[in-house]
Amino acid sequence: MTTHPSGPSAAPIVDDTPAKAPANRWLVLAIVALAQLTVVLDGTIVNIALPQAQAELGMSDSDRSWVVTLYALTFGALLLLGGRIADFWGRKRSFLVGMGGFALASAIGGLAASGDVLLLARGLQGVFAALLAPAALAILSVTFPGGKDRVRAFAVYGTIAGGGAAIGLLLGGVLTEYFSWHWCLLVNVPIAVVAIAVGFRVLRESRAEGSTRYDVPGALLVSLGLASVVYGFSRAEAGWGRADTLGFLAVGVVLLALFILVEARSAHPLLPLRIITDRVRAGAYLTSIAVGAALLGALLYLTLYFQIVLGMSPLVSGLASLPMTAAIMVSAGVVTRLLPTVGPRILMTAGPLVAAAGLLLLSRITGGSYALEVLPAQILLGMGLALIFVPLQNVALLGIAHRDSGVASAAVSATQQIGGSIGTAVFTALYTAAAATGTPEGSAGGLQSLVDGYSVVFVAAAVALALASPISWFLVDVARDEFTTSDEAVHLG
Structure with missing residues (x-):
């Protein structure tokens, strides 16, 4: 069977990978999921450690912000190139080198005795993440060429993409509170060792055939x-x-x-335009930008609310973020079963609205009860994100020729990275303006001005998510049988 075409003018491309999935594909999924978790949580785990690292290394506020910016900068800038390298050089090879380089950069950062070394390490982390992330997703795409097993595999991947940021906050809180900020980076080393050792044995090499000119x-x-x-x-x-x-x-x-x-x-x-001009994939990419902006922006200010307004420690703050992750994981199982029945269009249209409802509920915070004001909102947000993330990765790579798996996977990660950058900038500006109209932070009513600023951010994030709903309805029009065909019968190209 031929799946969703790459575009109206897409030329046929010879499939370079066997259609039959490998017997150890679930172990492959575990390794890919581990790599994805490492990349995703590293975007937030360091945030918890920054105050302690800044004090110990004598970094200025400007240098502290660069610890976050350098990772995002190198990661976002090199993603498409990293994806094409994976296609041409080999996805297994790129995965192993990316994982090893990421571990080395993490070790350098974890052992850093100066701010300059830490900044160098964060830049290197971004470079190797730009090679690792698209290689991992491309491996998943060629390992699960289609059918219900592909839906399940991408559901796991999507769950990690949605919940990994909150897991990073929890893990960062534990490591910072009971060990030191150094371990927020060093923790990547044993994870990488396991991924490389197992991946070397179970991953099969795949690469694009034909011309591989860059x-x-x-x-x-x-x-x-x-x-x-x-x-x-x-x-x-x-x-x-x-x-x-x-x-x-x-x-x-x-x-x-x-x-x-x-x-x-x-x-x-480098990026065949048929990949991004396809109507369905364009809808998936636009949705990914909106979700990336809303999720990262909302999580950042929710963490600030926990620690500054509610007075939680880093560890307790991380624990307080877990209900959203739990809601994603529980809901993902339900969504996985629904996807072959109802298709992605309805799920990706409803998901943004459910998640936006959770953010609007969160915007009603007063600084009072966590159980009454925050917990129900987190559950709604997690349920909505599961409705989005489970089908999103599937749709974004549906019908992609194996030759282009790496660069198409990179495009997915690039949209999330750009969305996160946009969200952080826009929401920070909105927060600053809203908080400035209230009373100073140090005064009796100072906390209320912060709460007002956070509320504005949550409303703006809800609007960004809600915009993804009509995008999905009008663009993500995929037949349900695309997700029910057996793996052996699928032929992409």
Whole structure:
């Protein structure tokens, strides 16, 4: 059977991977899931450790912000190139090298005795994550070519993508409170050792056949363009009218526009335009941007609310975030069974609305009871995210030729990274404006001004999520039988 085509003008591409899935595919899923968890939680686990690391290493506030920015910058800028390297060089090889490099960078950061070394390590983490993340998702895509097992595999992957950030907050709280900030980075080393040892034995190599020439102009344009956009949004936290903010955003947009023009004319494009111009995948990518923005922004300010307003320790704050993750995991099992029956369109339309309802409920916080004001909202948010994440990865890679699995997987991660950068910048600006209209933080009513700012952020995140609902309804129109075909019968191309 031929699945959803890559676009109206997509040329047929010879399948380079056997259609029959390997016998040890569930062990492959475990290794890929472990790698995904490492990449996702590393975006939040360090946030908990930052105050302690800053004090110990004598870092300025500016240097502290770069600990977060450098990871996002290198990761986001190199994702598409990393995905193409995985396609051409080999997905197993790229996975193992990416995992090993990520572990080495984590060890350097965990043992850092100065702020400069820590910053270098975070940049290196982003570089290797840009190779690891698309390779892992591409391996999953070619290991589970179709059918109900593919739905289950991507449900696990999507659950980790949705809940990994909250797990990072919990793990960061435990390690910071009972050990030290160093372990928030060093914890990646034993995880990587296990993933590499098992992955070396069970992963099968796969790569694109035919021409494997790299699109050097495209790689330079998209890397510099994405880096400029991500950095521009990171600077927007200090003010949207700043010259550097507007300048980097403008340069990024121009470079990405030039990238599209180059790809349209290239005989060996880094990102074949059929991948992003397909209506269904475009809907999935736009939804991914909206969800990435809302999720990362909401989690950041929910954590601040726990620690500053409710006075929770880092550990208790991490525990307080778990209900959302639990709701995602429980709901994911239900959604996995529903997907072959109702298809992704209804689920991805309802999911943003359910999650947005949770955020709107969260916006009614007063600084009072966690059980009454926060817990029900987290459960709704988790349920809505499960409705989105379980089908999202599936839809984004549906019908992708095996030749393009790596770069298409990178495009999924890139949309989430860009969404997170946009969300953090926009929500920070909204929070700052809302909190500034209240009473000063140090005064008797200072906490209320913070609560007002957090409420505005949650409303804005709800709006961003709600926008994903019509996008999914009008664009993500996939037949249900795409998710019920047996693995052996599927042929992508």
